[in-house]
Amino acid sequence: MKNYRAIADTYRDDLQSYYDQDESRQLFLLAFSHITGMKSAQFGLMQQSTPNSAMTEQFLSILAELATGRPIQHILGKADFYGESFYVNAHTLIPRPETEELVDLIIRNHPDSGLRVLDVGTGSGCIAISLAKHLSGSTVSAIDISADAVAVARRNADHLEVDVQFVIADILEWDLILQADQQFDIIVSNPPYITPKEQAEMHPNVLRHEPHTALFVEEHNPLLFYNAIADLAKVHLAVGGVLYFEINQYLGPETVDLLQKKGFTSVELLQDINGADRMIRASIKN
Ligand SMILES: C[S@@+](CC[C@H](N)C(=O)[O-])C[C@H]1O[C@@H](n2cnc3c(N)ncnc32)[C@H](O)[C@@H]1O
Structure with missing residues (x-):
């Protein structure tokens, strides 16, 4: 032995x-x-x-x-994220350390309680659930187009004992999903952002085993989701609210530019632990 x-x-x-x-x-x-x-x-x-x-x-x-080539998280059926164990399967992106950095940024920036939070493209629910756990008294909603991913996210919310309202919907049709007067203090998203050209840089495991709807956007329109979510945020961000994005490290300036053109007055590009442009925090100051 x-x-x-x-x-x-x-x-x-x-x-x-x-x-x-x-x-x-x-x-x-x-x-x-x-x-x-x-x-x-x-x-x-x-x-x-x-x-x-x-x-x-x-x-x-x-x-x-x-x-x-099967990822360890799929074999074990779980992935660690922000101090908790999340169920994952082939329908959910495996939560990444960069996303933990985004969650940590939000938690550190918002000590106030009773915040209304929206997570767009929730996948396993890792962002929504971590925020629900750590932002006291918050009300958290989360959207994903994939019913299979939302089933996993619901299981995670039950297991981790938090209340999150999950909605299965296409965020590109956001005006049909949200009530006209719905307001959020925090809107966060880690949407699909990898272009087909970048596939060559990716580990074959990711390509073979992780859901392509979670990863990829079309080469000619890499900011498709940022564009839609920024439009949503302009209508549904409360006064003083903040929009947070995880972004493609190669599209930092372009994403900042898109938000500025939409009228966000404070747009900060932030780096991850490896020094790559990875997060954006944006708001509209009156
Ligand atoms: C990069 S993954 C992020 C998952 C999770 N939030 C995380 O950080 O690990 C993007 C998520 O967006 C979802 N998605 C893709 N297209 C969408 C759409 N049109 N509307 C809503 N969600 C979408 C995918 O199903 C996937 O769960």
């Missing part, structure tokens, strides 16, 4: 064609925590121990699936 160290080495060797050493180490550690219930930091102490045969089988079955 192999000890944990040897199993970690097998992960590294067998996953070479899909992942570099750091990535396969992270994947092993996620499997380690999932199977043993221990924190990944405990691996160091456990390296020389040997898991029982049922656990060893679980390690190997996860490895076999990883070797087909």
Whole structure:
């Protein structure tokens, strides 16, 4: 029987064609925590121990699936986001660390309670649910075109014990969805923003396993969703309200320009932890 160290080495060797050493180490550690219930930091102490045969089988079955290119989050059925575990499946984008940065920015900027929040393109519900959990007394609504994604988001909201109103609708027809007088203090969106040309840069796993409706926009109209959501925000953002976007890192200035042309007077382009243009905070000062 192999000890944990040897199993970690097998992960590294067998996953070479899909992942570099750091990535396969992270994947092993996620499997380690999932199977043993221990924190990944405990691996160091456990390296020389040997898991029982049922656990060893679980390690190997996860490895076999990883070797087909299936993302670990789909294999385990969950992804960590902002301190919580979210159910995910093939219908939802796997929540990304950049999006955690956006959520953190919003939470830090809004200590006030009782805010009305709208999340557009909610996917697994990770943004809406994290905001509902951390913005005290908030009322959160979330929209997605995918009924399958909304089913997952609803399951996450139940499991994490927050109240979010989910709506299945096409945001490009936003004027048919919202009541004319509905107002929000925060509108947030991480909409699809990857152009077909950028596919070449993407990990094959993402392309094969994550929903394309969550990822891609047409080459000739990469800001389609930003344009529609900015129009929505102009009508439905309350006085003093703020619009937050996660953006395509290559389209920062263009997205800022679009918002300024629409009449947003304060538009800030913010960088993620890797220094890439990744977030926008915009409002209309009277
Ligand atoms: C990039 S994903 C973001 C998911 C989640 N908010 C997150 O940050 O992980 C974009 C989401 O927008 C949804 N979407 C795509 N087109 C849409 C449309 N026309 N109207 C509403 N939602 C749409 C997709 O189904 C997907 O869940």
